Amino acid sequence: GIQVEQSPPDLILQEGANSTLRCNFSDSVNNLQWFHQNPWGQLINLFYIPSGTKQNGRLSATTVATERYSLLYISSSQTTDSGVYFCAVTGGYQKVTFGTGTKLQVIP
């Protein structure tokens, strides 16, 4: 099956700093999404981005499908950005595979 790797595994930021999270995948995919799991365990869709670039407020994402990676940018980080960020890819047979996540802690 498709392998999905995320980096870094852990990240600590001072409030106001910027960061880039990376998702590498091992094969061509049909879809790619970024999710945020907040400290209460709820998983929220951030981006559906099989290719190209999207922006939503302080967050943006870019997927380069031909090179099999996606990047999630967080600018001017806030404490509410803390949690775990997952990327998920959908490959053949529509099976969804998740990365292991990046745990982000934003400190005031």
Added chain:
Amino acid sequence: DAGITQSPRHKVTETGTPVTLRCHQTENHRYMYWYRQDPGHGLRLIHYSYGVKDTDKGEVSDGYSVSRSKTEDFLLTLESATSSQTSVYFCVTGGNTEAFFGQGTRLTVV
């Protein structure tokens, strides 16, 4: 999110008892998945379904079975619960386009 409801949200059960978790969706999504989330292991696929009566195993399917008799319902059964099945279980729907998560079920096996 996206009309997905998991039940129960929390459950404590004894070792050896059968347990069924339910995922109900109102979005007519074709694809449904059950994942478990454990510290240090991320999200691991248990079973998935491409449609009614069409299911397949994921990477951690031992000790679990599923059924999908209607598009909107995907049931996960722990046939004889063990302590190693203490976890948070998430239902995911979608797959053809976007995937959506249920709220999760926290299961504790004592």
